[in-house]
Amino acid sequence: MNASYNWLRALVPFDLSPEELREVIxxxxxxxxxxxxxxxxxxxxxxxxxxxxxPHPNSDHLWVTKVDAGTGELLDVVCGAPNVRAGHTxxxxxxxxxxxxxxxxEKRKIRxxxxxxxxxxxxxxGLGEDHSGILELDTDAAPGTPFLEAMPVGxxxxxxxxxxxxxxxxxxxxxxxxxxAVTEEDFALPAISGGETVAxxxxxxxxxxxxxxxxxxxxxxxxxCPRYMGVVIRGVxxxxxxxxxxxxxxxxxxxxxxNIVDATNYLLHELGQPMHAFDLSKLAGPAxxxxxxxxxxxxxxxxxVVRTLDPAMTVIADAxxxxxxxxxxxxxxxxxxxxxxxxxxxxxxxxxxNVRRTRRQLGLSTDASYRFERGIDVHALSQALERxxxxxxxxxxxxxxxxxxxxxxRPLDRTVxxxxxxxxxxxxxxxxxxxxxxxxxxxxxxxxxxxxxxxLVVTAPGWRPDVHIEADLIEEVARLxxxxxxxxxxxxxxxxxxxxxxxxxxxxxxxxxLVGEGLLETRPMPFVAGSEDGYVRVANPLAENEAYLRRSxxxxxxxxxxxxxxxxxxxxxLFEVGAVFAPAxxxxxxEELHAAALITGHRRPPHWTEPTPxxxxxxxxxxxxxxxxxxxxxxxxxxxRPACGDVLWDIVIDGEARGAVxxxxxxxxxxxxxxxxxELRLDVVVSAVIAAxxxxxxVSSAERSAEAxxxxxxxxxxxxxxxxxxxxxxxxxxxxxxxxxxxxxxGGGELLERLVLFDEYRGEHVPEGFRSLAWRLTFxxxxxxxxxxxxxxxxxxxxxxxxxxxGVRQRTS
Amino acid sequence: xxxxxxxxxxxYTGWAFGMGxxxxxxxxxxxxxxxxxxxxDVRFLEQFAR
Numbered sequence: 001m002n003a004s005y006n007w008l009r010a011l012v013p014f015d016l017s018p019e020e021l022r023e024v025i026x027x028x029x030x031x032x033x034x035x036x037x038x039x040x041x042x043x044x045x046x047x048x049x050x051x052x053x054x055p056h057p058n059s060d061h062l063w064v065t066k067v068d069a070g071t072g073e074l075l076d077v078v079c080g081a082p083n084v085r086a087g088h089t090x091x092x093x094x095x096x097x098x099x100x101x102x103x104x105x106e107k108r109k110i111r112x113x114x115x116x117x118x119x120x121x122x123x124x125x126g127l128g129e130d131h132s133g134i135l136e137l138d139t140d141a142a143p144g145t146p147f148l149e150a151m152p153v154g155x156x157x158x159x160x161x162x163x164x165x166x167x168x169x170x171x172x173x174x175x176x177x178x179x180x181a182v183t184e185e186d187f188a189l190p191a192i193s194g195g196e197t198v199a200x201x202x203x204x205x206x207x208x209x210x211x212x213x214x215x216x217x218x219x220x221x222x223x224x225c226p227r228y229m230g231v232v233i234r235g236v237x238x239x240x241x242x243x244x245x246x247x248x249x250x251x252x253x254x255x256x257x258x259n260i261v262d263a264t265n266y267l268l269h270e271l272g273q274p275m276h277a278f279d280l281s282k283l284a285g286p287a288x289x290x291x292x293x294x295x296x297x298x299x300x301x302x303x304x305v306v307r308t309l310d311p312a313m314t315v316i317a318d319a320x321x322x323x324x325x326x327x328x329x330x331x332x333x334x335x336x337x338x339x340x341x342x343x344x345x346x347x348x349x350x351x352x353x354n355v356r357r358t359r360r361q362l363g364l365s366t367d368a369s370y371r372f373e374r375g376i377d378v379h380a381l382s383q384a385l386e387r388x389x390x391x392x393x394x395x396x397x398x399x400x401x402x403x404x405x406x407x408x409x410r411p412l413d414r415t416v417x418x419x420x421x422x423x424x425x426x427x428x429x430x431x432x433x434x435x436x437x438x439x440x441x442x443x444x445x446x447x448x449x450x451x452x453x454x455x456l457v458v459t460a461p462g463w464r465p466d467v468h469i470e471a472d473l474i475e476e477v478a479r480l481x482x483x484x485x486x487x488x489x490x491x492x493x494x495x496x497x498x499x500x501x502x503x504x505x506x507x508x509x510x511x512x513x514l515v516g517e518g519l520l521e522t523r524p525m526p527f528v529a530g531s532e533d534g535y536v537r538v539a540n541p542l543a544e545n546e547a548y549l550r551r552s553x554x555x556x557x558x559x560x561x562x563x564x565x566x567x568x569x570x571x572x573x574l575f576e577v578g579a580v581f582a583p584a585x586x587x588x589x590x591e592e593l594h595a596a597a598l599i600t601g602h603r604r605p606p607h608w609t610e611p612t613p614x615x616x617x618x619x620x621x622x623x624x625x626x627x628x629x630x631x632x633x634x635x636x637x638x639x640x641r642p643a644c645g646d647v648l649w650d651i652v653i654d655g656e657a658r659g660a661v662x663x664x665x666x667x668x669x670x671x672x673x674x675x676x677x678x679e680l681r682l683d684v685v686v687s688a689v690i691a692a693x694x695x696x697x698x699v700s701s702a703e704r705s706a707e708a709x710x711x712x713x714x715x716x717x718x719x720x721x722x723x724x725x726x727x728x729x730x731x732x733x734x735x736x737x738x739x740x741x742x743x744x745x746x747g748g749g750e751l752l753e754r755l756v757l758f759d760e761y762r763g764e765h766v767p768e769g770f771r772s773l774a775w776r777l778t779f780x781x782x783x784x785x786x787x788x789x790x791x792x793x794x795x796x797x798x799x800x801x802x803x804x805x806x807g808v809r810q811r812t813s
Numbered sequence: 814x815x816x817x818x819x820x821x822x823x824x825y826t827g828w829a830f831g832m833g834x835x836x837x838x839x840x841x842x843x844x845x846x847x848x849x850x851x852x853x854d855v856r857f858l859e860q861f862a863r
Contacts, residue, residue: 426826427826471822515862520855520858520859520862521858522853522858523850523851523853524851524852524853525851557853560852560853563852563853563854564853564854564855567854567856569854569855569856571855572855573855574853574855574858
């Protein structure tokens with residue numbers, strides 16, 4: 001919403017610069033997004049000081065001067081003004097600049113003397129009519145300072161972000177009211193010169209119909225229009241608007257059209273009340289009715305477009321057809337033109353929801369519809385009409401014919417809200433006395449009555465449709481008092497009594513474990529190049545080539561690895577805890593929480609003791625997968641089982657396959673190392689209605705301590721010596737070492753304390769299809785020393801069992 | 814907001830705000846482009862590794 005600084009100043013005599021005004025409005029009312037200095041056409045003009053002035057040798061009315069324009073040297077400038085004096089400052093347009101009006105300044109000789117630029121009069125700068133002399137400046141600004149900086153000339157446009165709940169701020173009157181309240185000034189609408197003596201008769205009221213002299217006006221669609229006022233003005237003369245209206249309209253970004261249309265536009269921006277003038281001679285009847293459109297009825301709107309209407313839309317019609325889309329745009333047929341002499345002026349309120357629906361349907365949006373949609377002040381219509389009549393007659397002449405009409409149900413509603421003083425203190429945290437609360441509310445138009453006890457009964461003004469409850473009033477008190485009034489306090493953090501959710505705790509454990517492994521957490525976008533088969537499509541994707549939601553985390557991590565490769569990064573160690581999606585029967589996809597890690601490159605950073613460390617391999621990935629699984633499910637049984645295809649191992653938690661370790665195929669450059677990925681399903685995310693308070697699926701503190709209660713118990717250190725031996729066995733390549741170990745554990749019995757696989761050998765002396773695996777077995781009796789004889793027996797027994805059950809023999813060479 | 818969430822606004826009060834953690838991070842760490850947080854470039858992520 002655009003507001004003009006000068007226009008606001010005309011309504012409230014504040015003593016603030018545009019920057020200061022911006023601070024005030026932003027602090028109490030609405031955010032001022034931008035200050036746009038208008039009169040940018042004067043940006044090349046600077047402050048110039050005349051250092052010397054002497055009469056021109058070849059002319060009796062010219063002067064030759066030396067001007068300091070901040071360039072470092074004095075400029076020779078010829079000046080024709082009678083009031084040029086040494087020591088004074090004036091606006092100076094240097095060579096190369098262009099004045100408003102198009103005059104381009106160049107170095108010239110005037111009657112034989114050189115002139116580098118021009119000292120300017122007010123008229124030459126477009127700042128007024130005065131051309132009797134150059135514009136003397138009263139400023140301390142140094143020569144060379146840009147004129148726009150030194151002088152508060154030219155208007156400034158404030159671009160204000162008005163939230164939808166404050167339609168009253170969509171006008172200079174509404175903003176002025178706020179500024180006046182905060183700066184404790186008075187505000188008033190400026191008098192309309194030439195209009196103040198116009199007598200506007202009392203309107204004739206009718207709930208459904210009334211006559212504005214010869215023109216019957218009928219309100220058929222009361223639901224779409226709560227109040228409709230109109231008046232006939234005859235004998236107007238169409239022409240251009242006076243300068244002051246043109247300036248105001250330009251300052252807010254509107255363009256002038258003709259005096260009648262501009263007047264209605266001016267009042268829209270001044271009062272926030274949209275209005276429309278019809279050419280009375282073009283209205284059939286003449287009669288006006290406010291009704292719903294007939295199905296298929298058409299109208300050509302002011303912009304020349306033919307529009308088809310439907311019965312949900314309210315129109316303003318004459319005796320034969322629709323002449324305006326109510327609240328949105330007038331029709332071309334009855335628009336005011338140069339030939340217009342009699343007008344019917346409409347000042348009305350239309351139901352916000354209807355206007356919104358209509359304008360969306362038609363794809364139109366206007367300054368008028370914007371305000372009607374948000375709500376205008378129904379109570380202020382008659383004052384608006386009165387001012388409009390004065391303004392129109394002042395700029396276009398004419399006289400009121402008959403009386404204005406005022407249609408709609410009475411009385412109009414008022415919102416009354418009770419306010420408890422102690423509630424103000426409770427919500428705001430500071431005591432604000434009743435007297436102060438009353439003053440603040442009254443300053444912006446609320447009327448306040450004291451009632452029994454600490455209660456105030458507050459009536460909201462017609463321009464505040466957003467105030468409904470006590471808290472709305474308390475917000476008014478807070479913002480008008482100023483949020484800076486309320487002290488801020490940092491209180492010690494008190495942890496809540498609601499325990500963290502299990503998925504948050506799980507995710508945290510996973511993160512800590514993987515960061516501990518030296519991986520970097522990443523949060524990529526979950527969009528992939530999927531397909532219709534098995535992926536959920538995004539309705540409005542960020543990129544067409546990644547229009548699907550991922551089904552696995554590794555899909556995105558693989559692309560991120562490729563991204564890093566493309567930036568010449570060989571060592572990539574990433575992990576993510578995030579959501580994956582699969583199509584489901586209902587409206588929402590099935591969502592799961594997964595953890596995934598991707599590693600490629602060196603196992604350790606290169607070091608001067610080890611310039612080329614080995615790259616990570618499948619075993620690193622397996623170990624990482626186990627770490628991840630243990631971190632996620634600390635009390636569960638974690639197994640990694642060899643798998644087939646591109647899955648190297650399945651990760652099985654308490655018997656359920658929940659993840660995998662795999663080698664990934666990505667688009668790698670030649671120097672890249674193999675890429676490994678681990679993914680583990682953590683949980684299913686339930687898409688459901690938000691739980692009512694007290695019913696959330698949280699772990700109770702009792703459950704939590706039970707889970708944490710799996711303590712270790714100390715085992716006494718051994719006091720007796722151990723006996724050990726090694727076994728090197730020929731194991732088929734496809735037989736997992738674990739299987740051999742399980743047999744050895746069983747066969748080893750209670751006394752087998754430790755079993756460590758310490759070597760794998762393939763090559764010479766090992767037959768094809770086999771590998772040599774070597775274990776060290778450690779035996780110990782808790783109470784006595786074991787003798788080698790006892791162990792030897794066990795050794796033989798083990799070898800027999802291994803050969804018998806698994807066909808595994810000892811390596812003999 | 815409280816009433817719509819089934820909380821008695823006479824008994825409780827509170828604050829509601831929408832916050833973009835990514836944007837706060839940009840302010841705190843001086844990150845010029847929000848996409849850096851989602852690119853997964855290890856040279857970026859390493860800067861925040863403890």
